[in-house]
Amino acid sequence: MFFDFFKKKEPQTNHTQERCVEAYDDIASVATFFKNETGVTFDKQTSILKNKLVTFCKQRDICSFGKLLEKVSFDKTLKQELIDALTTNETFFYREFKQIEEIVTLVKNSGARAEILCAPCATGEEPYSIAIALLEAGVAPSRFHITGIDINQDAINKAKEARYKERNIRNLSAAVLQRYFRQEDSVYALHESVKSQVSLKVLNLFDPSFKSIGKFDFILSRNMLIYFDKETKLKAKEILESLRKNANQAIFFGHADLF
Numbered sequence: 001m002f003f004d005f006f007k008k009k010e011p012q013t014n015h016t017q018e019r020c021v022e023a024y025d026d027i028a029s030v031a032t033f034f035k036n037e038t039g040v041t042f043d044k045q046t047s048i049l050k051n052k053l054v055t056f057c058k059q060r061d062i063c064s065f066g067k068l069l070e071k072v073s074f075d076k077t078l079k080q081e082l083i084d085a086l087t088t089n090e091t092f093f094y095r096e097f098k099q100i101e102e103i104v105t106l107v108k109n110s111g112a113r114a115e116i117l118c119a120p121c122a123t124g125e126e127p128y129s130i131a132i133a134l135l136e137a138g139v140a141p142s143r144f145h146i147t148g149i150d151i152n153q154d155a156i157n158k159a160k161e162a163r164y165k166e167r168n169i170r171n172l173s174a175a176v177l178q179r180y181f182r183q184e185d186s187v188y189a190l191h192e193s194v195k196s197q198v199s200l201k202v203l204n205l206f207d208p209s210f211k212s213i214g215k216f217d218f219i220l221s222r223n224m225l226i227y228f229d230k231e232t233k234l235k236a237k238e239i240l241e242s243l244r245k246n247a248n249q250a251i252f253f254g255h256a257d258l259f
C-alpha cells in the first residue's frame, strides 16, 4: 500500500477506439460541399473525383467521406489541402498570347499607371507573362503592377518561388529566357526584376473578403470558369465586374470559358 503511493501513475488513455467503417460512397455530398466552397463542379467527372478523394482520405487515415466532411468543417489546414488536391492548376507562359498583346497595347496607349488583376493565376505563369510582355514593349516598371490570386495555396507557393520547368516556358523565345530567367540545370528561375512587379495572394473569388482586394484597370480571369456551371459563371462574372475601375473595360476571359 505504502509503495503504491510512490508508483508512477499510468497516463489516462481512452481505450474506446474510435470505430470507423470504411465508406467511400457518398461522393455527391463531397461534390456539393466542394461546389459550395469553390464554385468548381465535377458534374460529369465523378469517377475522377472519387479516385482523387479516396487517395486523399487513405493517405490521412480518414475512413469515410462523411468523416472527411466532418473534419474539414473545423480543420482549416485539411480544408486547404482538400482544395489544393481537387483544383486543376494547368497553365504556362504566353498562353493565349493575343490577349496579353492586347493588354500591352492598352497599357501603352493609356499613358497612365495600370493595375492589373489575374484571378486566377495558378502557379504564376500568367501574371509573369504579362509583366515580361510589358517590359519587352518598353513599359517602365513604375507604370504597372499585377496582382495574382488563386484559391490553391500550393500553387501560390510555387508562384512565389517562380522556378519553372521546360514545359512551362516552352512558348518563350531564347532571347526572352536569356533576359528574364537564370537557368539552373533543367529549372528556369525568374529574375527578381519580374517577380517584384507581381503580388500574389491565396484568395477564393467567392469569399466575401475578395471584393476588398481593390479596383483594377484590367482584369483577366482565364480558364477557371470552365470548371463552373452556368449560374456560378455568371456569379463570378458579376464579382469580377464589380472590381473594374472603368465599367466599359471588358474582362479578359479564356476562349474556353463560354457562358
Ligand SMILES: C[S@@+](CC[C@H](N)C(=O)[O-])C[C@H]1O[C@@H](n2cnc3c(N)ncnc32)[C@H](O)[C@@H]1O
Pocket (backbone or CB within 6 Å): 037, 038, 039, 040, 087, 088, 089, 090, 091, 092, 095, 119, 120, 121, 122, 123, 126, 149, 150, 151, 152, 155, 203, 204, 205, 206, 221, 222, 223, 224, 227, 254
Ligand atoms: C487552369 S487554372 C488557370 C490559370 C491561368 N489563369 C491560365 O489560364 O493559365 C484554374 C485555376 O482556378 C483556380 N480556382 C478555382 N476555383 C477558384 C476560386 N473559387 N477562387 C480562386 N481561384 C480558383 C484553381 O485553383 C486553378 O489554379
